Amino acid sequence: MGERREKLKSLLALNTIPGLGARRIRILLDHFxxxxxxxxxxxxxxLVIEGIGQASALSILSFDRWDETERVLDRLSSSGIKMMGLTDDDYPPLLKQIFDPPSLLWIRGSRSALSLPGIAVVGTREPSRYGKETTVSLGKELSEAGMCINSGLAYGIDTIAHHTALRCMGKTVAVLGSGIDRIYPGRNRFLVKQIVESGGAVITEFPPGTKPDAGNFPVRNRIVSGLSVGVLIVESGVQGGSMITAEQALDQNREVFAVPHPLKNISGSGCNYLIKTGAAKLVQGVGDILEEIPGYNKQNKMAGRKPSLSRKNQDWRKESLNGLQQQICECLSEEQIQIDHLAEKLELDTGKLLVSLLELEMRDLVVQRAGKIFALRE
Incomplete structure (x- = not known):
C-alpha cells in the first residue's frame, strides 16, 4: 500500500502542475x-525527452507542494473516493490506448466497471419524444446484451441512458466534467447514488473542488468515447457536445453509430449528417450495433455478463509465415490489440504493419474489428 501511495502522490503532483497536461504526463510515464x-x-x-521543454522541466523541478498532496490522499481514505493511476494494472485497457489518456482518475463506485465492454450513449440535452423513446429502447437492449452504458450524466439523452441501464439491472458509468465532489447537474445526485450502489461507477479526471466550467466538457467527452468500443449518437444537432464526442471517437478509432431522424427534426440533423458523410453507421436496431462489437456472442444476452472476447486460435503456427507475420501472430495470441498499439509494441511503421496484417487477413488468420482492433480469427 505504501508503494502505491507514493505512485499516486507523484501522479497527483504531476496533475497539479499548470500547463503539463495529460499528453505530456503520458510521455513522461512512457519514458520513466x-x-x-x-x-x-x-x-x-x-530535456532529452521529446515534448518536454524548458518550461515543463522547470515546473517539475520546482514542484514543492508535497504537503498538499499528502493531505488530499489522507482525505480520500475516509471519503469513499478512489484514485486510479495510468500505471495501475486495472486501468481500463481501451482508455489506455487513446492519444491522451488521463493519468489519474477519481472514482466513486466500482473500478472494474471501467473495463467492462461498453457503448457510449450520448445526445442532446433537449431530446424529442422520438429521441427519448429510442434511447430507452436501444439502451434496454444494449444492457440486456451485457453492454455497459457509458455517458456524461448531462440532462437529456445522457440521463435517460443511465436510468435505462439501471432499470434493466445493467451497469453504467458516468463521466463528469467537474470534480468528483461537484456533481453536475445537481439534480442528478440521486442518480449518482444509484449508479454507485448498482455496481457502476462515476468518474472524473478533474480534482475535487473543480467547477463544471464549459471548457471541461469537451475534455470529458474523450473519456466517454475512450472507455467504449463504440459511440451511439441518439439525437444531436450539427453542433454540440455529442458531435465533438463523435469526432473524438473517430480519432480514437472507435465505431460511431447514429440513429436516423425525420428531415424536419433539427435536433437530429447531426445524426443525419454523420450518416450522410459516412462518419457513422446507420442504426435501425440494436443488432446494427452488436454485430460490430469485437467477439460479441449472441448467446451472452444476460445483463452485466461480459461478451466473450476469446481469440486463442493457434492455427497460424501450422502456416508458413515470415518473421514479421510470426511476430504479429505471437502478439495477437496474447490479446486483441489496436493497430497503433501493435505498431508501438513491434516498433514498426503503421503503413508497413498494415501490409502484413492485410496478408494475414487474406489468409484467414487474422480479423479486423471495429476501431482498427486486430485479433486472431477464432
Whole structure:
C-alpha cells in the first residue's frame, strides 16, 4: 500500500502542475515507467525527452507542494473516493490506448466497471419524444446484451441512458466534467447514488473542488468515447457536445453509430449528417450495433455478463509465415490489440504493419474489428 501511495502522490503532483497536461504526463510515464522517478531526475534528463521543454522541466523541478498532496490522499481514505493511476494494472485497457489518456482518475463506485465492454450513449440535452423513446429502447437492449452504458450524466439523452441501464439491472458509468465532489447537474445526485450502489461507477479526471466550467466538457467527452468500443449518437444537432464526442471517437478509432431522424427534426440533423458523410453507421436496431462489437456472442444476452472476447486460435503456427507475420501472430495470441498499439509494441511503421496484417487477413488468420482492433480469427 505504501508503494502505491507514493505512485499516486507523484501522479497527483504531476496533475497539479499548470500547463503539463495529460499528453505530456503520458510521455513522461512512457519514458520513466515509475512516476516517482520523474521528480528524482535532473534537468538534463527531462530535456532529452521529446515534448518536454524548458518550461515543463522547470515546473517539475520546482514542484514543492508535497504537503498538499499528502493531505488530499489522507482525505480520500475516509471519503469513499478512489484514485486510479495510468500505471495501475486495472486501468481500463481501451482508455489506455487513446492519444491522451488521463493519468489519474477519481472514482466513486466500482473500478472494474471501467473495463467492462461498453457503448457510449450520448445526445442532446433537449431530446424529442422520438429521441427519448429510442434511447430507452436501444439502451434496454444494449444492457440486456451485457453492454455497459457509458455517458456524461448531462440532462437529456445522457440521463435517460443511465436510468435505462439501471432499470434493466445493467451497469453504467458516468463521466463528469467537474470534480468528483461537484456533481453536475445537481439534480442528478440521486442518480449518482444509484449508479454507485448498482455496481457502476462515476468518474472524473478533474480534482475535487473543480467547477463544471464549459471548457471541461469537451475534455470529458474523450473519456466517454475512450472507455467504449463504440459511440451511439441518439439525437444531436450539427453542433454540440455529442458531435465533438463523435469526432473524438473517430480519432480514437472507435465505431460511431447514429440513429436516423425525420428531415424536419433539427435536433437530429447531426445524426443525419454523420450518416450522410459516412462518419457513422446507420442504426435501425440494436443488432446494427452488436454485430460490430469485437467477439460479441449472441448467446451472452444476460445483463452485466461480459461478451466473450476469446481469440486463442493457434492455427497460424501450422502456416508458413515470415518473421514479421510470426511476430504479429505471437502478439495477437496474447490479446486483441489496436493497430497503433501493435505498431508501438513491434516498433514498426503503421503503413508497413498494415501490409502484413492485410496478408494475414487474406489468409484467414487474422480479423479486423471495429476501431482498427486486430485479433486472431477464432
Amino acid at each position: 515507467k515509475d512516476p516517482e522517478e520523474i521528480f528524482k531526475c535532473g534537468r538534463g534528463d527531462l
